[in-house]
Amino acid sequence: MDTLSAPLTIAFDYTRSLGPVLGRFMAGLRDRRVLGGRTADGRVHVPPLEYDPGTHEPVTELVEVSPAGTVISWTWIDRPLEGQPLDRPFGWALIRLDGADTPLLHAVDAGAAGAMSTGMRVRIRWAPTPSGHIRDIECFEPGTGEPAGATTEPEPVTIMTTPIRLHYRHSTSVEESGYLRGLAEGRIVGRRCPDCRKVYVPPRVCPACGVATDEAVEVADRGTVTTFCVVNVPFAGQRLTPPYVVAQVLLDGADIPIPHLILGVPAADVRMGLRVAAVWRDRADWSTTPENIDHFEPAGEPDAPYETFAEHL
Amino acid sequence: MRRAAVLGTGQTHHRTRRTDVSMAGLCREAIDRALADAGVGWEQIDAVVLGKAPDLFEGVMMPELFLASALGAAGKPLLRVHTAGSVGGATAIVATSLVRAGAHRRVLAVAFEKQSESNAMWALSIQPPFSAPITAGAGGYFAPHIRSYIRRFGVPGHIGALVAVKDRRNGALNPYAHLRQPEITRESVQASTMLWDPIRYDETCPSSDGACAVVIGDQQAAEASERQVAWIRATSMRTEPTFYAGKDHVNPRAGATAAAALWAAAGIKDPLDEVDVAELYVPFSWFEPMWLENVGFVGQGQGWKLVESGETALGGALPVNPSGGVLCSNPIGASGLLRFAEAAMQVMGRAGEHQVAGASTALGHAYGGGSQFFSMWVVGRNP
Numbered sequence: 112m113d114t115l116s117a118p119l120t121i122a123f124d125y126t127r128s129l130g131p132v133l134g135r136f137m138a139g140l141r142d143r144r145v146l147g148g149r150t151a152d153g154r155v156h157v158p159p160l161e162y163d164p165g166t167h168e169p170v171t172e173l174v175e176v177s178p179a180g181t182v183i184s185w186t187w188i189d190r191p192l193e194g195q196p197l198d199r200p201f202g203w204a205l206i207r208l209d210g211a212d213t214p215l216l217h218a219v220d221a222g223a224a225g226a227m228s229t230g231m232r233v234r235i236r237w238a239p240t241p242s243g244h245i246r247d248i249e250c251f252e253p254g255t256g257e258p259a260g261a262t263t264e265p266e267p268v269t270i271m272t273t274p275i276r277l278h279y280r281h282s283t284s285v286e287e288s289g290y291l292r293g294l295a296e297g298r299i300v301g302r303r304c305p306d307c308r309k310v311y312v313p314p315r316v317c318p319a320c321g322v323a324t325d326e327a328v329e330v331a332d333r334g335t336v337t338t339f340c341v342v343n344v345p346f347a348g349q350r351l352t353p354p355y356v357v358a359q360v361l362l363d364g365a366d367i368p369i370p371h372l373i374l375g376v377p378a379a380d381v382r383m384g385l386r387v388a389a390v391w392r393d394r395a396d397w398s399t400t401p402e403n404i405d406h407f408e409p410a411g412e413p414d415a416p417y418e419t420f421a422e423h424l
Numbered sequence: 425m426r427r428a429a430v431l432g433t434g435q436t437h438h439r440t441r442r443t444d445v446s447m448a449g450l451c452r453e454a455i456d457r458a459l460a461d462a463g464v465g466w467e468q469i470d471a472v473v474l475g476k477a478p479d480l481f482e483g484v485m486m487p488e489l490f491l492a493s494a495l496g497a498a499g500k501p502l503l504r505v506h507t508a509g510s511v512g513g514a515t516a517i518v519a520t521s522l523v524r525a526g527a528h529r530r531v532l533a534v535a536f537e538k539q540s541e542s543n544a545m546w547a548l549s550i551q552p553p554f555s556a557p558i559t560a561g562a563g564g565y566f567a568p569h570i571r572s573y574i575r576r577f578g579v580p581g582h583i584g585a586l587v588a589v590k591d592r593r594n595g596a597l598n599p600y601a602h603l604r605q606p607e608i609t610r611e612s613v614q615a616s617t618m619l620w621d622p623i624r625y626d627e628t629c630p631s632s633d634g635a636c637a638v639v640i641g642d643q644q645a646a647e648a649s650e651r652q653v654a655w656i657r658a659t660s661m662r663t664e665p666t667f668y669a670g671k672d673h674v675n676p677r678a679g680a681t682a683a684a685a686l687w688a689a690a691g692i693k694d695p696l697d698e699v700d701v702a703e704l705y706v707p708f709s710w711f712e713p714m715w716l717e718n719v720g721f722v723g724q725g726q727g728w729k730l731v732e733s734g735e736t737a738l739g740g741a742l743p744v745n746p747s748g749g750v751l752c753s754n755p756i757g758a759s760g761l762l763r764f765a766e767a768a769m770q771v772m773g774r775a776g777e778h779q780v781a782g783a784s785t786a787l788g789h790a791y792g793g794g795s796q797f798f799s800m801w802v803v804g805r806n807p
Contacts, residue, residue: 117553125483126541130446161448164493167466169452269443275483281553291554309669318665338575340567341621342560347546350557357560359568366669370558378621383575401556417575422670424572 134267141243176210179256291399330364332389375408429646432462438634448494458637470528475515475535508792512760513799536635577725587709595748634755654768658689666794683719760790
């Protein structure tokens, strides 16, 4: 059976508290100057290290190096990826800036691989409006250059924002795909562990026994609220406006509860043992997703006695 | 088994945002204090163990790589540990194991979190395709289990507030604590906003930037120390699935079996009588009574009574979280190591204003994930 899969993108604008050393380095970039850090052995590291790996002391001496340097090794990128410095073919190069003892990895906008060579001279192409960010170095290009020269040292940059986007393809297991296809038909199908005989919804490898669950078991679209919380707090990524109730619902026929929303009843009236029934979305909107069940609401049955769900807490 | 001891501890001033330091600077603030406290120089450190919670919190994959030089690991073994919120405890235990195995004389354990670089609530709420859009946040995960605890034993509703008042007032005695609230009262806690019913705002941990470090040495290193060390009498770790049919979220099996193994290894028969002070991982105040039962200080359903009696406050029979605990400072990756370090500080007699008089045996405890990982140690003034 084909398994279901779908794209997943995770993105966040992370910040970086830079601290005293990298804060000065970024401030230099804003003035189109490159600062290296000198370690106790006399070597100049670009970008600077925050702590000397030999003496373990904080690095405090920053010295200006040239915006031009020499390619000491390189490779060619035919198909740039999202987030890389250039959106056209470029060279990834280790570049030792004049005055530095360590190489910096960056992109060289050379046009074609034939224009790249070890030992070639390159210089920084600055962003049009430097802002005190590592991206102030847009890339490198063939050429030469000279240090801008000392000015009064600017205030260190405190924080830099680094947006990160990660793209995945999320694939389900055979068991989960079967479960999702059941949902598309309005059925909830779990699987029973051959060892402990527990029915898992959604189906998965039995976490207690470590074996595949094999026997398909259709369970009811109604069950018992074992426990719950009332969400009163707004937070990032939230889809509903508080307050709302998220409950553990033990479906009739299942041995493990699923979390779901309890609506159609004031939050203050939700209680442990409340009998609830699934409210499905319009059949025309069903697909292979648990979102076919919009929420649960009171089933209008007497509450389940505590003893019937106590072992599921 | 070979002996091991904590030679020194260090921690940062924990704050919502430590924008004055980078991740490296944050770690070094704790490390430099730990080395000074231990009276140990960098040349005496043989290996480094780094603990941190999910990489998604800072958006740095494998931070141990870029932090290696700042952690003083150049030319030495460097290990990364990750067991969610319990990672700080697991980090100390891995470092202890390296010493007890005879692999190294002195190991530096460090753990950190810089929560301000992103948003932990966001990072913990990533919704994969094909899952239901049921998001409740971190407190929303644990609130139903607290409700179950209250229901199972008929616990009075004010117990959570009692713990919050105790821990926040303890935190006011701790110069490193993020939240220091000497004026807090039971009434003010109960008047605070209900976030995830039954959890109120003042019953939750803050979101903190911070780090903690400990230096662990072998018997020779401990005996060479000019200061009191904390002898590591026993360590224990256990794991269980986050979810399985019949999982007891109120009294997780992994926590109970880890504790039983810990007490046996330490030769402790009556923990409540023999342990002088405990640092328990309590991110929501209600977890104090739950963990008192889970680790076996008292029987099932008795934890809240110990809290209500006041015996877990400073001056009581078993002070719990004299540092203020996770309720006062929560740099997640470091929170477990802080519990372990605070236990060591107590038996070393170096806990300052929140010192428990005469403490000679202490428990450090951490848990992580959905009550999935548990790590603990017992430290003592004597081996």
